[in-house]
Every structure is written in structure tokens, then in C-alpha cells.
Amino acid sequence: MRTFPLFLFSLLSYLTLRAQTDTLYVNDTHTLALVLPNPITRAVTGHPHYQFGYDTNSPGRLGLLQGHPGTDSNLLVLTEDGRAYSFALAYRKELQESYRFVHVDKSIGNVRPVKPMDSLVQNPMPSLGSNSLQYRKASTYFLEKAQTVLRSKRKDGIILRLRDVAYYGTSTYLVMEIENRSDIDFEVDFVQVFKAHGNPRKKSSYQKLPLEPVYKHRMPTIVTVGQKQRFAFVVPKFTLGDREKLMVELREKRGSRRVMLNWD
Structure with missing residues (x-):
């Protein structure tokens, strides 16, 4: 666990007092995965009963949180x-989210x-338009190319198919x-x-x-009776190792239907 310099910890504590803080409920038998919008560079908990782990060698967006019974605390x-980002921490025997x-x-x-x-004018933020165009072109290509079915799952009359897993650049394209x-x-x-x-x-x-998507192409909002909808789901590039598998979860918005598909 890295240690904050005193001035930085004081600054974040001041910001915490001014902000409304979300509460994260954790325990010592499960891990709560926290995915931040950008790679994590530093983190600290207010009490040793809570541990927040993250990659200090190659910063990533994922942090793993656990806690033990005792006093409530906070995470910066x-x-x-x-x-x-500031969160309140509390121990619960059963978690509502993983x-x-x-x-x-x-x-x-x-x-x-x-x-x-003047510095902001000279160095404007880069446009994401080129990335979006690249994602769209690659998604269109893989959608047209996918003719086979790698895996399918049917439940309650809803069929979820994984048609292709393709790699291009730094991304993985899932055709579903x-x-x-x-x-x-x-x-x-x-x-x-x-x-x-x-x-x-x-569980241990x-x-x-x-895997948070970086782009979705032709993502349907509704699939009517008798209809098929094919789409591309783009995530950061990954590979599956031994005993690893890809899981896709599909849920209904106004109902209880849910389909889980596994592929390895």
C-alpha cells in the first residue's frame, strides 16, 4: 500500500468534507471490484481494517477492496x-454488489x-473522433465477416449468441x-x-x-418478437488463460428475463 504525502492527504481530506460521499459495503470473504474512469495512481484507507489493492507497477483502472469487522472508515x-474520489467504507456480512x-x-x-x-489554447484536448471512426469501421467489418456461432445460450425464448471474438489494435471486438x-x-x-x-x-x-466497453456498435434497445439483432461490443484487448472464461450477461429492462453465456 502506498503512503500519501501529508499535504496531499490533507487536501483530499478537505475535499472529502465538502463532497457527498458514497458508501461502499465490504467484508472479509468477498472482494468488491472498483473500476475508476482512469488508471489509479494512489489510494489510501483511513483504517487498517480495510485494504484496497491496485497495480502499482502498471497503473490500471481496477482496484480490489476488502474489509474486516470494526469501525467504519473511508477510502481516497x-x-x-x-x-x-472519496468513499465511505462500512463492513457488512452480506454484500449487495460485487x-x-x-x-x-x-x-x-x-x-x-x-x-x-493561454496554455489551454495552445494545447487543446485531443479529439476522440478518429477513435470513434476506427471503432465503427472495424465493428462494421467484423459484423459482416462473422458467419459462425462460437457459443449460444437460450432461456425464456431469448437466444444470446457469441458469433466472433476478434482482435484489432488495442481492442477486442465481440460480435453478438x-x-x-x-x-x-x-x-x-x-x-x-x-x-x-x-x-x-x-469463493476463495x-x-x-x-470488462467495461469502450464502444458499442448497433447496440439494440429492443428486440421485437421474431426479430434478430446483431451488434459489436468493443472492450480493451484481453486474452483468456488457463481456467479463465468469458462471461456475457444479458438482462431485460422491464422484466425478469436474464441470459448468461460462458465461453472459454
Whole structure:
């Protein structure tokens, strides 16, 4: 665990007092995965009963949080873009969530010095237009190319198919398809992709890490009765090792239908 310089810890503590703080509930038998908008550079908990682990050698967006019975505390996280995030910590025997995606608007402030106006004019933020165009072109290509089915799962008349897993640049393109063979239209709530390791029956060695999409192409909002919808789901590049598998979860927005697909 890295140690904050005193001035930085004091600054973040001051920002914490001014901001509304979300509460994270943790325990000592499960791991809560916290995914920040940008790579984590520093983090500190207010009490040794709580541990927040993250990669200090190659900064990433993922942090893993656990805690032990005792007093409540707090967590302060600093990301690569200079933003600070504050969370209250509390122990619970049973967790309501196993992961949390944190949006940038949850930041309590930026600890970097404000640049002069002329510096901002001379060095504008880069446009993401080129990346979006690249994602769209590659997604269109892989959608047209995918003719086979790697894995499919059917439940309650809804079929989820994984048609292709393709690598291009620094991203992985997942070509998927939803078919509605039920008698009711299927309104898509969300599609979430995970990389899982180990046996879920052995909780001590099982890990399920979400892969946040960087781009979605032709993502459907509703699949009507008898209809098929094919789309591309783009995530950061990854590979599957031994005992690892890809998990795709599809959920209905106004209903209870849920489809889970596994591929290894």
C-alpha cells in the first residue's frame, strides 16, 4: 500500500468534507471490484481494517477492496488525470454488489494545478473522433465477416449468441446476436461482459472482473418478437488463460428475463 504525502492527504481530506460521499459495503470473504474512469495512481484507507489493492507497477483502472469487522472508515483514490474520489467504507456480512463502475462525475475535485488560459489554447484536448471512426469501421467489418456461432445460450425464448471474438489494435471486438423467439418483445436493459477465473463454487479462488466497453456498435434497445439483432461490443484487448472464461450477461429492462453465456 502506498503512503500519501501529508499535504496531499490533507487536501483530499478537505475535499472529502465538502463532497457527498458514497458508501461502499465490504467484508472479509468477498472482494468488491472498483473500476475508476482512469488508471489509479494512489489510494489510501483511513483504517487498517480495510485494504484496497491496485497495480502499482502498471497503473490500471481496477482496484480490489476488502474489509474486516470494526469501525467504519473511508477510502481516497487519486487517478492519472488528477481527479480525486472519496468513499465511505462500512463492513457488512452480506454484500449487495460485487463490483462498482465509478463515473467521472463522482469525482470530488482535481488536485492538479489549474493551467493558464493561454496554455489551454495552445494545447487543446485531443479529439476522440478518429477513435470513434476506427471503432465503427472495424465493428462494421467484423459484423459482416462473422458467419459462425462460437457459443449460444437460450432461456425464456431469448437466444444470446457469441458469433466472433476478434482482435484489432488495442481492442477486442465481440460480435453478438440477440434473437427473440418468445411471445413478448424484449427490451434490453444492459449487456455486461466479464472475465472469470476459477470455480464459482470455491469463493476463495474465484474472481469475476468486469470488462467495461469502450464502444458499442448497433447496440439494440429492443428486440421485437421474431426479430434478430446483431451488434459489436468493443472492450480493451484481453486474452483468456488457463481456467479463465468469458462471461456475457444479458438482462431485460422491464422484466425478469436474464441470459448468461460462458465461453472459454
